[in-house]
Amino acid sequence: MDASPLVWTLTVVGIVALLAFDYLFHVRKAHAPTLKEAAIWSSIYVGIAILFGLGVLVIGGSTPGSEYFAGYITEKALSVDNLFVFLIIMTSFRVPREDQQKVLLFGITFSLIARTGFIFLGAALINTFAWVFYFFGLILLITAGNMLKPESSESKSADNFIVRVARKVFHTSPEYDGDKLFTIHDGRRALTPMLLVMVAIGGTDLLFALDSIPAIFGLTQDVYIVFTATAFSLLGLRQLYFLLDGLLDRLIYLSFGLAAILAFIGVKLILHALHENNLPFVNGGEPVPVIEISTGVSLTVIIGVLVVTVLASLFSPAGRAQAAIANARRYATDYLDLGYTEDHTERIRVYTALREEEESIHKLGPKYRQAARDEADLTDLLHRAHVEHDKSVQRAAREG
Structure with a gap:
């Protein structure tokens, strides 16, 4: 497609303009x-991406059109996997929930650039070196293999190398x-955790x-x-984070599905590299x-793998x-962390969500209930969360 x-x-x-709208109004x-x-807003952004794809198709x-949708779906799936890491980072930094939107939007903007x-x-x-297809294919195959391993990389934690350097320097x-990036601490200008968490997310996104x-x-x-599919997959990621909140841990087979997709694309790249080969030793x-x-085959495989992965995760005990x-x-950790948020409504939401998850645990089979008790x-x-809640109710009754 030759875009002018x-x-x-x-x-x-x-x-x-869409990014500016998010910054100014959200x-x-x-x-x-x-x-x-x-x-609502996640649906709007997905709708915009689909309408754009239909425009490309027409x-x-x-x-x-098929290439756009294949690229968009793949990038969107990979961005959902990234949300797991963003959740870990923001939890580690104890980012107040009301400020998490700003951190996510910074990550999206940095990622897009x-x-x-x-x-x-x-x-x-x-365009210059045909052998790059071999290199890209190998990267994807290695990445697919790494996705099947338990996560242990420090780059996917809040305390990564970039943050440690920032804290030392x-x-x-x-x-x-x-939500300030700088403040006065001990009489000196200092970086706040808000800036550090943005650095952590930006470094991880690289x-x-x-x-x-x-x-x-x-x-x-x-x-x-490539550019538009990547951009539209990132737009709306902030809303998707809050929409999937509580469900991210449920997608236990997502890494397997993404590994299969990346391995498939890696093989596709290597086959293409062989078809265009100009390396003298091959x-x-x-x-x-x-x-x-x-x-068409790529799009079918990508959609098929994602559907099977998501359904298997959602229906798996x-x-x-x-x-x-x-x-x-x-939720228990958040509720006990009184500095997590100053919003009383948010504390009620967290405790209500905690009670719902406890009820879900009680409804699990004996094996899984025992697994919860073993922790x-x-x-x-x-x-401790329930004791703190009882104290909170008693304080509110006395003050009332």
Whole structure:
């Protein structure tokens, strides 16, 4: 799809306008979005992405349209996986829920800028060196293998290398000062945890781009489609985070599905590299006659794997148990952390959610109920949350 400079300009202006709208009307005033708000705006952004794809399909034809949707779905799935890590980082930094939107929007903006740079760099390499397809394919196969391993990388924690360097080099404050990035601590100007969590998310997202960009280049080499599919997959990610809150831990098989998709695209890239081969030590520098995977097949495989993965996770007893236990732990921790939020409504929401997750645990089969009871720290955590709630009710009664 040969996009003119005018089309590029209008597209970039439209994307920047959507980001500016989010900054001005959604995160300017700190608040925790309701489920209804998150659902409405997430639907709007997905709708915009679908309408854009239909426009590409009508104007550009079936091939660019299929490539756009394959790229968008793949990038959206990878971005959901990224939300797990963002959740871990924000929990580690104890980011107040009403300020989490701003942190997420910063991460999305940084991600869009960084990935745009990676996209143009990748396109330049592909146009100059055909062997880059081998390299991208190998990256995806390695990434797919790593997704099947238990997470242990420090880059996916709040205390990653970038944050440790920032804390050593700069004076930092241990407490938040609203949503300010800088404050005065011990009589000196200091970085707040709000800035540090943004640094952590930004640094982590650079690593995400290393598998995200090769993945979409495995589906299309059209730079305009790569850029728009990536951009629209990131827009609305903030709302999706709050919409999926409480369900992220439920998707226990998502990593397996994403590993399968990345491995599939990696094989597709290597097959394409063999078809375009010019490396002298491979088949004498001549193209290798291999089967190439069409965009239609790619789109079918990607959608099929994601549907099976999500359904298997949602209907799996192990998934329900893991989600209930993890959410109960998180809600109890949040409720006990009196500095987590100053919003009384949010504390009521957290305690109500905690009670719902406890009820879910009680409804689990004997094996999973026993698994929850075997976690002594969880039992103690839940007990302390209920004691704190009883004290809170008694204080409110006395004050009333």
